[in-house]
Amino acid sequence: MNSKNRILQWARPEIVSLKPYRSAREEFVNDGREMILLDANENPFNNGMNRYPDPMQKKLKQRLVEAKGVNVEQIYLGNGSDEVLNQLMIAFCAPGKDQAIILPPTFGMYQVCADINNIETIPVPLTKDFQLDIPAILAAKTKRTKMIFIPSPNNPTGNCFAVEDIRLLLDKFNGLVVVDEAYVEFAQDQSILPQLSDYDNLIVVQTFSKAQGLAGVRLGMCFGDPQIIHLMNKLKAPYNINVLTQEVVLKRLKEQGLIQQQMQQILAEKDRIINEITSLSFIKIIYPSHANFFLVKVDNSSKRYNQLIERGIVVRNPSKNHNCTNTLRVTVGTMEENNALISALCTMDSK
Template sequence: MSVLDLARADIRALAPYSSARMEARGGSVALNANESPWPPPGDAGATLHRYPDPQPAALVQRLAQIYGVRAERVLVGRGSDEAIDLLVRAFCRAGVDAVAISPPTFGMYAVCAKVQGAAVLEIPLRADFTLDADALLARLTPAVKIVFVCSPNNPTGALVPLATIERLAEALRGRALLIVDEAYIEFADAPSAATLLDRYEHLGVLRTLSKAWALAGARIGSLLAAPEVIALLRRIMPPYPLPTPCVDAALTVLQDGGAALVRERIATVRGERTRLAAALPSLPGVRAVLPSQANFLAVRFTDAAAVYADLLRAGIVVRDIRRYPGLADALRISIGTPEQNDALLAALAARREAA
C-alpha cells in the first residue's frame, strides 16, 4: 500500500496549476509572467518585480541539511500552519474523514479540519499532560486520516518520547498519516522524529523558523515527509508561497555564523527556563509550574485572571490559556531575555507586597 492511497482520490487526480516560473527557466528576456519589466523604487537587488521560485532551491537545500533529510523530503511554505492546512485538504474528505488530536494542544489542527469539513476526534492528554498512546490507538476510527502529535506540546511543554512516536508510526501504518509537530524541538534535549522518516512513509514532521531561529515575521515553515506526499501537496499549494525578502532573510540567518548564534541563544533559553521553573513556585499565587521542554512555561495560579491583569499593568504580556481543557487556572509564559525574566519575577513578587 502506498501512502498516497490515504489521500483524496480527487486530489491525486488533480492537474496542478502551472505557474510561469515553473514552466520556463533561463533566458535573458523574461516575458512569460506578465510581470513589470522594471523593479520598484528602492529595490537594490532588482528582483522584487519578478515572481519568486515556488520552492527556492537554496533554501530547500539548506533546510534539508539542517534537518538531516534529503531535499526531496522538504516542502517550505508560509509557516508550518500552511502545511497543516495542506495536509488536511489533501487527505480529508469533507463530511467523511477526520483528524485525531490530543488536547490541550495547538489549536490550528482543529481549525484546519473544521474549515475543511473534517471531523475532529479528541483523545485528551493524561492528567499530567503526557500523551496517552494507548488511549489514542484504542479510540481511533477508520475515518481518521491524520493523527497530529505536538512534541514538545503547545501549550503545556511536554515532550513525546521518540519511542512513543515510533510505536504510533508502527500502529498507524496503512491506516493514517502521523504528523509530528516539532515547532519547539530545538529547545528540547531529544532527537527529532525526522530520524524515523526513512522507515515510515506515512510519517511527517513539521518544523519552523519562527521560534529558535527568530524568524516569526518571515513566516517560513517546513514539512518533512515522503517525496510522494511532498509532490502531492505541491499540487494544491499556491504557486508563489514565499516572498523573496523572506527567503533572503532566512538564507542569511541559516548561514553557519547565524546557526552558531542560534545555538548560543537556545542555550540561554534553556538556562533561563530552568531558572524560572525554580523561582516561580516560591512566588505568591503560584500553584505549580508544568515541566517544559519548549521555550515557555505553563504556570498554574490561584487566581490566573488577577495575575494576568497585574502583569499587564506592569507592562508584561503573557498568554492566557485558561480556555484549554485542564488548564482553567493557567497562564503560558514565554522565556524572554534574562532582563525580561527578571522583570517578570519582580512583577510577580510585587504582588506579595501589594497584598
C-alpha cells in the same frame, strides 16, 4: 499494500487527480541559459523583487537538505507552519467525511484548521501528566480517521512526548502521524526527523518562527515521504514563498552559531525565572518544559493574568484547555523582560 498505494488511499481523490498550475518558466529558468522572460506579465525593470520567486524554492531546499539531513523530495515549504498544517488537512481529509485526532491540551490551530475545512476532530486527552494515551488513541480511531496531530514539545504544556510512543503510533495507525516540532531546537535530541525515511506515514513540521527568530518572515517546513510532498506541491499556490523570505532564511541558515547562543541564553533564563518564582505561595505547580515557555499552575489564573496586564506584561491564559485549569503559559523573554516578570510576580499579594 505498498507505500505509494497506502498514501494515495489516504489522500483525497480530487488532490490525487489534480492538475496543478504550472508556470512556463519552471521548465526553462534552471537549464543554465540566460533567457528573456516574457512569460509572466511582470514589470521588466530590475529592482531585485520584480520577478516572481522560484516556485519550488530550490536553493533554499538545497540548504535545508544539508541542515536537516533529508532529501530534497522530502521537503515542502509553507507560509508558516500554520499554513502547512492547513494544507495537510486539505490534501488528506475530505470535508464532511474524514476525521483527525487531536490530543488536548494541544495547539489551538489544529481545531481551527479542522473547522475551516469541515473536518470532524476526535479529541483524545493526554494523561494527567500530559503524556500520550496510546491505548485511548488507538481505540478512538475509525476507518475515517486520516491524521493525528502531535505537537512535541507540546503547546501549551511544554513537554516532549517519548519518541518510542510516537513510533508505536506510526506502526499501529493506518494514516498520517503529524509531529509538529515547532519548538524542537530547544529539545534537539528529541526530534523524530532522523527516522523520517523509516515511515511512510510520518510527517514532521518545523518552523523558523521560534528558536530561529524569524516569526515575522513566515516559513514553515514539512518533511515527509516524497509521495506526500508531491501531493502537497500540487495544491500549493504557485509562488507561495516570497523572495524576501527565501533570502532571509538562507542568511539565517548561516547564523546558527548565533541561534545556539540565543537558545542557551533563553533556556538559562527559563531556569532563572522558575527558580525565582517557584516558592511564591500562589504558584502551585511549574510543569517541566522542553521549550522556550513554561506552563504554571497558580491559585487563580484570571486574577494573576489581570495583575500581570496591569503591570504591562502579557502572558497566555490557557485555563479553558483540558486539564489546564488555573494555568498560565509564560514565554521566556530577554533578561530585562524576565526581570520585569519576576519583579511583578514577587510583588503580587499572596492571596
